[in-house]
Amino acid sequence: MSDTIFALSSGRPPAAIAVLRISGPAARTAAEALAGRCPPPRRASLRTVRDAAGAPLDRALVLYFPGPATATGEDLVELHCHGGRAVVAAVEHALAALPGLRPARPGEFTRRALENGRIDLAQAQGLADLLEAETETQRRTALAAAEGAVGRAVAGWLDRLSAIAARVEAQLDFADEADVEDAGGYDPAPAISALLAEWHATLAAPSVERLRDGIRVVIAGPPNAGKSSLFNALVDRDAAIVTPIAGTTRDILEAAVMRDGIPYRLTDTAGLAEATDDEVERIGIDRAAAAIASADMLLWMGAPAVAPRGAVILAGKADLPDTGSNDADLAVSARLPDTVAALWALLADRARMMLAIDGDMALRQSQRDALADAAAALDLAARTSDLLIVAEQLRVATRPLAGLLGRDATEAMLDALFGRFCLGK
Numbered sequence: 525m526s527d528t529i530f531a532l533s534s535g536r537p538p539a540a541i542a543v544l545r546i547s548g549p550a551a552r553t554a555a556e557a558l559a560g561r562c563p564p565p566r567r568a569s570l571r572t573v574r575d576a577a578g579a580p581l582d583r584a585l586v587l588y589f590p591g592p593a594t595a596t597g598e599d600l601v602e603l604h605c606h607g608g609r610a611v612v613a614a615v616e617h618a619l620a621a622l623p624g625l626r627p628a629r630p631g632e633f634t635r636r637a638l639e640n641g642r643i644d645l646a647q648a649q650g651l652a653d654l655l656e657a658e659t660e661t662q663r664r665t666a667l668a669a670a671e672g673a674v675g676r677a678v679a680g681w682l683d684r685l686s687a688i689a690a691r692v693e694a695q696l697d698f699a700d701e702a703d704v705e706d707a708g709g710y711d712p713a714p715a716i717s718a719l720l721a722e723w724h725a726t727l728a729a730p731s732v733e734r735l736r737d738g739i740r741v742v743i744a745g746p747p748n749a750g751k752s753s754l755f756n757a758l759v760d761r762d763a764a765i766v767t768p769i770a771g772t773t774r775d776i777l778e779a780a781v782m783r784d785g786i787p788y789r790l791t792d793t794a795g796l797a798e799a800t801d802d803e804v805e806r807i808g809i810d811r812a813a814a815a816i817a818s819a820d821m822l823l824w825m826g827a828p829a830v831a832p833r834g835a836v837i838l839a840g841k842a843d844l845p846d847t848g849s850n851d852a853d854l855a856v857s858a859r860l861p862d863t864v865a866a867l868w869a870l871l872a873d874r875a876r877m878m879l880a881i882d883g884d885m886a887l888r889q890s891q892r893d894a895l896a897d898a899a900a901a902l903d904l905a906a907r908t909s910d911l912l913i914v915a916e917q918l919r920v921a922t923r924p925l926a927g928l929l930g931r932d933a934t935e936a937m938l939d940a941l942f943g944r945f946c947l948g949k
């Protein structure tokens with residue numbers, strides 16, 4: 525029989541109210557020991573909470589949720605106490621003295637929910653992300669995952685894979701028996717490409733990590749184009765050193781900026797000189813190239829003819845006459861606030877398109893990797909007419925998807941996940 529665990533599940537005292545949760549087989553007797561008798565299921569009752577000697581500790585709302593239809597899948601009791609430090613300490617002390625009760629580890633309530641089949645792994649991960657959500661997009665996508673959106677999508681995909689596999693197997697058996705080339709004539713290709721299209725659309729949406737860390741906006745171009753001045757104007761402080769000397773910025777500089785509710789990670793890079801004998805400048809240029817490669821949006825402050833594909837072309841130093849800004853998307857100058865505001869508007873437009881998430885589904889990078897593995901297997905199935913290979917690749921595609929639901933989650937993985945949770949969650 526498992527231990528009964530308890531923890532403060534609300535914020536750090538002092539606070540208005542402190543919610544202590546007790547989960548496990550001894551939860552009900554713990555309520556009786558502290559509050560005289562256990563209240564009727566799912567009803568808030570006002571009770572005096574007492575220690576073992578009968579001394580009153582607090583007057584609190586007590587709730588009893590009989591398992592298994594509870595958040596943890598076990599009997600669950602909640603004590604809604606006054607949120608003073610001494611109140612919480614005294615009630616915790618009284619709980620710890622009861623037989624079979626011990627303090628919960630971080631995330632342990634949620635871990636029990638997972639172990640008792642109340643939630644799947646994708647929901648547990650969604651909860652972890654919900655607790656860390658700082659923006660609306662993060663909250664919406666994490667809540668959708670916590671409510672089971674990711675798990676349902678994956679379960680639906682698994683059903684479709686097994687339906688296709690069943691028909692392919694039947695076809696193979698039939699072909700064996702009848703000894704004909706094209707018996708029955710089931711063609712799995714349309715169902716496979718429909719699945720692949722959905723997976724690629726899902727993979728095109730930003731990851732949970734991207735929503736959290738921000739859209740990577742990289743400023744790049746030749747030396748002395750005004751990149752660092754623009755960077756400073758965008759981050760609204762003198763983060764980068766600016767001089768008229770070409771090659772002033774030698775390393776990359778990064779700053780996180782939240783604007784219009786959108787998280788950005790802005791990067792200023794060293795000027796891309798053609799050739800250089802300076803070792804430090806060369807390393808700076810290599811780092812600039814790496815930043816450009818990982819950019820979600822590239823702001824190119826150089827000749828349009830040599831702009832990387834997809835870049836936003838900016839004509840810098842728009843406050844100076846004749847900067848040749850004809851082919852640029854936008855003329856900007858750190859000295860002209862209107863041009864900086866126009867650039868923010870352009871960034872926000874593109875960012876919203878990037879963050880537009882269909883059905884609120886965002887996957888974590890590890891979930892995306894699993895889906896990409898499944899897609900690679902299905903891609904092989906789509907490219908062959910050999911039904912034996914199709915059957916095998918359908919099986920291969922199933923494994924990483926089943927992993928997303930936690931069917932083969934390891935202890936180490938669960939420890940890492942629940943270690944991120946707060947105490948009492």
Ligand SMILES: Nc1nc2c(c(=O)[nH]1)N(C=O)[C@@H](CNc1ccc(C(=O)N[C@@H](CCC(=O)O)C(=O)O)cc1)CN2
Binds near residue numbers: 589602
């Ligand atoms: N006071 C309090 N607030 C809380 C929680 C909690 O445990 N206590 N939660 C902690 O995570 C979240 C809500 N999660 C919950 C999840 C399931 C059930 C539950 O009892 N489910 C049953 C019955 C549902 C119903 O009444 O419709 C079920 O699913 O069968 C309750 C809360 C957020 N707010």
